[in-house]
Amino acid sequence: MINLLTPEFFFTVIRVTTPILFAAMAAIICSKSGVINIALESIMLTAALTGVLASGFSQNIFIGMVGGILGGMFIAGALAYFSLYLKADIILVGIALNLMAVGGTVFVMFVFTGDRGSTNSIRSLQFPDVNIPLLQDIPVVGTALSGHNILTYLAILSVIGVWFFLSKTTYGLRLRSVGENPDAATSVGIDVRKVKLVALLISGFLGAFGGMYMSMAYLSVFSTNMVAGRGFISLAAASMGQANPFGTLLAASFFGLMESVSYQLQAIGIPAQIVGMVPYVSVIIGLVLYAQYQQSLQKKKTLSKQLKEDPNEA
Amino acid sequence: MPDIITMKQMYKVYPNGIVANDYVDFSVKEGEIHALVGENGAGKTTLMKILFGIEQATTGELYHNGQLVSFQNPQEAIKAGIGMVHQHFMQVGSMTVAENVVLGSEPKKYRFLLDRKKAIDDTAEIAEKYKFKIDPAMRLDECSVGTRQKIEILKALFHGAKVIILDEPTAVLTPQETEELFRELKGLKERGHTIIFISHKLNEVKEISDRVTVMRSAKQTGTYDTESISKEEISNLMVGREGLWELTKGKATPNESIITVNNLSVMDEQRRYLLDHISFSMRKGEILGVVGVEGNGQRELVDVLTGLNKASGGSIMFKGEDISKQSIHHIREMGLSHIPEDRMTMGVATEASITDNLLSIYFDKESFNNGVLLDQSSIDAWAKDRVKEYAIKTKSPNAQVRSLSGGNIQKVVVAREFSNNPDVVIADQPTRGIDVGAAQFIHNKLIELRDQGASILLVSADLSEVLDVSDSLFVMYEGKIVAYFDDVTNVSAMELGRFMLGIEAQDEEQIKRGIYA
Ligand SMILES: Nc1ncnc2c1ncn2[C@@H]1O[C@H](COP(=O)(O)OP(=O)(O)O)[C@@H](O)[C@H]1O
Numbered sequence: 001m002i003n004l005l006t007p008e009f010f011f012t013v014i015r016v017t018t019p020i021l022f023a024a025m026a027a028i029i030c031s032k033s034g035v036i037n038i039a040l041e042s043i044m045l046t047a048a049l050t051g052v053l054a055s056g057f058s059q060n061i062f063i064g065m066v067g068g069i070l071g072g073m074f075i076a077g078a079l080a081y082f083s084l085y086l087k088a089d090i091i092l093v094g095i096a097l098n099l100m101a102v103g104g105t106v107f108v109m110f111v112f113t114g115d116r117g118s119t120n121s122i123r124s125l126q127f128p129d130v131n132i133p134l135l136q137d138i139p140v141v142g143t144a145l146s147g148h149n150i151l152t153y154l155a156i157l158s159v160i161g162v163w164f165f166l167s168k169t170t171y172g173l174r175l176r177s178v179g180e181n182p183d184a185a186t187s188v189g190i191d192v193r194k195v196k197l198v199a200l201l202i203s204g205f206l207g208a209f210g211g212m213y214m215s216m217a218y219l220s221v222f223s224t225n226m227v228a229g230r231g232f233i234s235l236a237a238a239s240m241g242q243a244n245p246f247g248t249l250l251a252a253s254f255f256g257l258m259e260s261v262s263y264q265l266q267a268i269g270i271p272a273q274i275v276g277m278v279p280y281v282s283v284i285i286g287l288v289l290y291a292q293y294q295q296s297l298q299k300k301k302t303l304s305k306q307l308k309e310d311p312n313e314a
Numbered sequence: 315m316p317d318i319i320t321m322k323q324m325y326k327v328y329p330n331g332i333v334a335n336d337y338v339d340f341s342v343k344e345g346e347i348h349a350l351v352g353e354n355g356a357g358k359t360t361l362m363k364i365l366f367g368i369e370q371a372t373t374g375e376l377y378h379n380g381q382l383v384s385f386q387n388p389q390e391a392i393k394a395g396i397g398m399v400h401q402h403f404m405q406v407g408s409m410t411v412a413e414n415v416v417l418g419s420e421p422k423k424y425r426f427l428l429d430r431k432k433a434i435d436d437t438a439e440i441a442e443k444y445k446f447k448i449d450p451a452m453r454l455d456e457c458s459v460g461t462r463q464k465i466e467i468l469k470a471l472f473h474g475a476k477v478i479i480l481d482e483p484t485a486v487l488t489p490q491e492t493e494e495l496f497r498e499l500k501g502l503k504e505r506g507h508t509i510i511f512i513s514h515k516l517n518e519v520k521e522i523s524d525r526v527t528v529m530r531s532a533k534q535t536g537t538y539d540t541e542s543i544s545k546e547e548i549s550n551l552m553v554g555r556e557g558l559w560e561l562t563k564g565k566a567t568p569n570e571s572i573i574t575v576n577n578l579s580v581m582d583e584q585r586r587y588l589l590d591h592i593s594f595s596m597r598k599g600e601i602l603g604v605v606g607v608e609g610n611g612q613r614e615l616v617d618v619l620t621g622l623n624k625a626s627g628g629s630i631m632f633k634g635e636d637i638s639k640q641s642i643h644h645i646r647e648m649g650l651s652h653i654p655e656d657r658m659t660m661g662v663a664t665e666a667s668i669t670d671n672l673l674s675i676y677f678d679k680e681s682f683n684n685g686v687l688l689d690q691s692s693i694d695a696w697a698k699d700r701v702k703e704y705a706i707k708t709k710s711p712n713a714q715v716r717s718l719s720g721g722n723i724q725k726v727v728v729a730r731e732f733s734n735n736p737d738v739v740i741a742d743q744p745t746r747g748i749d750v751g752a753a754q755f756i757h758n759k760l761i762e763l764r765d766q767g768a769s770i771l772l773v774s775a776d777l778s779e780v781l782d783v784s785d786s787l788f789v790m791y792e793g794k795i796v797a798y799f800d801d802v803t804n805v806s807a808m809e810l811g812r813f814m815l816g817i818e819a820q821d822e823e824q825i826k827r828g829i830y831a
């Protein structure tokens with residue numbers, strides 16, 4: 001039987017939500033600045049590999065982190081360069097980068113390690129887990145919330161950070177103006193292209209942590225195509241969250257929940273091939289339910305408005 | 315007063331080869347209101363974009379306070395004390411008025427954070443100083459068009475503009491709002507600001523400006539003291555032809571009604587009335603005008619009349635048939651033509667040729683078909699005739715519509731819609747944004763059709779157009795008809811303005827006069 005109401009299950013949900021959350025925050029920054037960063041998938045995948053290689057060869061977790069960040073930002077920078085400066089279609093460039101990253105990471109892995117499937121031959125360092133004093137002693141809650149990887153806590157902080165950046169800073173204001181009306185931004189002297197470049201680089205930075213979480217926290221190896229669509233799921237989460245960091249946190253948690261459920265299903269013997277579809281099917285179901293909900297909300301709003309305005313008519 | 319701005323021999327070619335400014339000289343004295351007039355496409359906006367650093371001149375010199383300068387981007391122009399209020403507002407809807415005003419030079423705290431309170435205070439202060447009534451904390455997309463324009467001016471002032479360029483500021487305003495704007499502009503002038511006012515409404519130019527510079531097809535055709543030149547003279551300089559000023563129009567002789575609209579309603583998704591139980595008749599041999607501030611149901615009315623949208627209630631009787639639920643094709647077949655509001659998206663296929671655009675509603679006519687194939691030679695001959703009859707300026711009927719100027723694109727639409735001698739024409743903003751010559755051509759065509767017995771509905775945001783061209787008119791406000799005049803000759807724009815703003819409304823009996831047998 002599967003039991004979903006255990007603290008261990010919640011622990012898993014939080015664990016698998018982490019990479020999605022990082023990438024979804026990256027997606028928010030981009031969408032607010034008016035660019036669609038479909039290359040999140042390759043940003044994560046590349047960072048997952050470069051992080052492992054940098055930490056493996058240096059045996060220094062900090063250098064590993066820098067390696068991962070540079071990998072992610074390199075892909076984001078490439079996307080920015082081709083789309084913003086060379087004016088190529090950003091969706092097509094994004095698709096190309098995603099396709100390239102799948103093969104490219106395997107190639108680089110082979111060059112550096114001689115492995116084709118995963119980086120077993122080098123020992124990557126892992127980001128540490130953190131036990132939170134006091135919290136860890138609370139029964140049930142402590143089990144679910146404490147003892148996560150440091151990146152998980154960082155991901156939660158990034159939600160607040162992104163919210164703060166977008167709504168409180170002047171650069172956030174400018175970034176939103178660029179996304180909503182680039183002509184307006186231009187007319188007051190804001191360099192639209194530069195702002196979009198910065199947004200993409202930030203998304204490369206955040207997305208890199210999502211990727212590194214996969215290979216340097218969740219696991220300690222890089223394996224072929226290990227991101228497995230999480231970049232795309234993050235785009236869906238950001239869209240369901242209406243590019244609001246807290247709404248997006250909820251949406252990302254929902255997808256994390258579904259992924260955790262799929263692990264439980266696997267444990268009770270449902271074929272892995274079917275179970276493997278659960279997270280992705282849940283994205284579709286989630287998006288559909290969300291659209292329905294939006295519509296009914298709209299109707300309710302109208303009705304109550306009408307009742308207020310004209311009690312005789314409704 | 316010395317010149318604050320001098321532009322010498324400005325020449326500008328766009329990458330697509332269009333020469334928008336052909337060695338233009340233009341100078342503005344400090345502290346004056348200088349009108350820049352010209353037909354649409356004359357190059358006014360381009361000249362101002364060069365001044366504001368949005369576009370770079372191909373050749374030519376720009377002097378600011380006697381210094382040779384060249385602004386590479388708006389930021390540099392803003393720094394030099396130049397501000398521009400664009401034809402299309404440059405605003406961010408989801409932000410507050412204050413955030414819009416300060417965007418680009420935001421007040422900061424702790425170096426990186428936006429100081430919202432100071433933004434609001436600064437905005438309030440500057441609004442106070444120039445006597446603009448504005449709530450800085452309001453969300454921008456909740457503001458009216460008139461207010462949004464004020465915000466644009468405030469924005470320029472906030473950024474320290476001494477010279478303010480206004481690109482066709484009155485195009486979107488009611489007469490009352492225009493009066494208010496003019497008061498504010500005069501206030502700015504008193505405080506020492508210099509104003510460049512772009513328009514093609516000559517009444518306004520006469521009223522507000524000290525000097526006027528006229529442009530015609532990319533060239534400057536003269537700068538004058540406004541007092542020393544008449545509207546007719548300006549008009550002649552604008553179009554370069556004499557005698558275009560007068561519209562020759564005989565009295566209408568309306569016959570029986572051909573379309574009767576009864577209790578017609580349209581609701582939005584939120585089940586609110588956009589068109590609220592309206593009734594009126596369109597009579598043969600008459601041009602019926604529809605005026606109102608944009609967004610008061612005119613678009614919905616046009617959409618249901620032409621079949622683009624379905625009514626949620628009521629009926630439209632056309633030749634004895636209710637067309638409120640009919641297809642666009644059927645309605646057109648019955649003899650109704652439509653000049654849509656937005657020619658670029660609804661009126662033409664910009665990538666297609668003139669011929670194909672003309673043909674687009676006639677392709678299934680027998681005379682254009684040879685079995686299953688189109689009869690290209692008869693189509694070509696027919697298209698050539700249309701181009702000639704409607705004086706569409708082009709090298710060939712096979713040219714892409716995109717390559718034409720606005721006025722000529724609209725002529726393509728009109729040529730297509732009028733070529734089957736329609737019984738009813740729904741003309742929605744038929745001359746918006748096109749030059750005087752083309753506008754007059756279209757007006758004459760409308761009157762010609764009327765005299766042949768067609769019934770025309772003329773929806774326009776340009777009050778003087780409705781007052782000049784239509785025979786009778788009604789005013790719409792919040793989806794309802796609030797006034798009907800059976801003879802436009804004794805209606806004034808100011809009077810209409812009061813109805814348009816909802817300050818006044820006729821009683822039901824008066825409005826019902828618009829329903830004929
Ligand atoms: N960005 C552009 N690219 C190419 N052609 C343009 C551009 N902007 C304007 N034009 C052309 O330049 C001419 C002048 O336009 P504009 O300066 O907008 O005139 P006006 O403001 O007097 O109506 C027109 O023929 C127009 O089609």
Ligand SMILES: [Mg+2]
Pocket residue numbers: 355358359360401481
């Ligand atoms: Mg213009």
